[in-house]
Structures are given as structure tokens and as C-alpha cells.
Amino acid sequence: MENHIITIKQEYIIENTINKSRFIAHIKPVKTEEEAKAFIDEVKKEHREATHNCSAYTIGDNMLIQKANDDGEPSGTAGVPMLEILKKLETHDTAAVVTRYFGGIKLGTGGLIRAYSGAVRDAIKEGGRVELRNAFPTTVTISYDLTGKLEYELQSTDFILRDTVYTDKVSYKIDVLEDDFDDFINFLNRITAGKYELEKGEATRLPFDIETK
DSSP states (O other): OOEEEEESSSEEEEEETTTEEEEEEEEEEEESSHHHHHHHHHHHHHHHSSSSSEEEEEEEETEEEEEETTTTTTTTHHHHHHHHHHHHTTTEEEEEEEEEEESSOOOOHHHHHHHHHHHHHHHHHHHHHEEEEEEEEEEEEEEEGGHHHHHHHHHSSEEEEEEEEEEEEEEEEEEGGGGGGHHHHHHHHHHHHHOOEEEEEEEEEEEEEEEEO
16 A cells, blocks of 8 residues: 555534635545545535536546546536645545535636636635545653653654543653654663653554645
8 A cells, every 4th residue: 555645634614705605515524435425416416406516526546547527517617626625635435515505697618617616615625635544543641740841742743643532651752654663662762761652553654734835
């Protein structure tokens, strides 16, 4: 499996108003085409009174499954522009639906393309993207007297702190890229002088935040 796959961070909804028409963009991470279709049907049911519910999705590491639907808008003005944004931003395994409530003013071909593609782009930008990379989920447990130094030094690394649990000791749940694991062990030894307990999970794809341009 590839090490660097980009997808959206979370399900997200935004709304834009353009010339009195409401454009509501819904995006969701999906693993299969069945999930994508179910999400689209769910949005259509919720917004059954809308003028259009246009959709697009990509499935697979290589985006081998790509679908777009204009849902009554002029051909090529909605679904395909939405799909092109998903591809441009490299958002794998993502479904998008843009609901339109017509406001009485026609936007023209160019206006529709900008409205639908822009809605998806804005939703992805605001909702965030993640890069799924091969990494180890770990739990590092140390005594309280070492926490200050570890937390301070951890800020200047690429290791991702997911959670902290306080008991008689302190346990940090930290994700470490496969290629960085040896450096992680060296880091722990340097910071704690070897005074730590480590639980290492199986390597899996884990999300790391990235910026969306």
C-alpha cells in the first residue's frame, strides 16, 4: 500500500449564497462506492425540496472509481467541476454533494461551474485534509517528574501527540511514522535517560494534518 494518500479530515458542511441561490456543500470521507452512494442518497432525502443535489466522488488509492452527476443542471456545469476539485486537491475516498436552492437568477455556464466547484473547494479547505501515512501508534508512559521536559521537546518534533492519560504515571499516545521510529526511540532515550515504558501497535495508515491551498 502506498505511504501517502490524501483524503478529507472529516464530514463537513458549508453554505454559500450566490445571486440569491443557496449552495450547500456536503463532504464526507468514504471507503467504498456503496458508502458514497448511501451518503448522496442521505443528502438528497434531507434536501428533497432542493432544486438540485449534484454529486461527485472518488474511491481508491489511485482514484480508479470516479463518478459525477449534474442532477438536472446543464451538462458539465456541476458534477464534473466538483469532481475536478476532488482530483485537483488529491482527495481520495471522498464524496461531495452540493445542494442548490434556486434563487431566481440564472448564473450561466461559467457561473454554475464556479459555484459548484467553489463550494466543494471551500468545504475541503475549511474542513481540512489529512495525509494517511504508514505509522505506528504508540503509548509512552513516564513518571510525572519527566513530563515537563518530554512535552517541551515533543513540540519541536514531527511525532504526533494524540492524547494524554493521567494515572499514577502519565501516558502519551503518540503516532510515529515508520521511517522515524528509530529516531523516536533515540528521542525517548535522550529525554528520559531510558526511564519509560513503551507500547507499540501494528503499523497502519494514520492521519496527519496538511494544509489545503
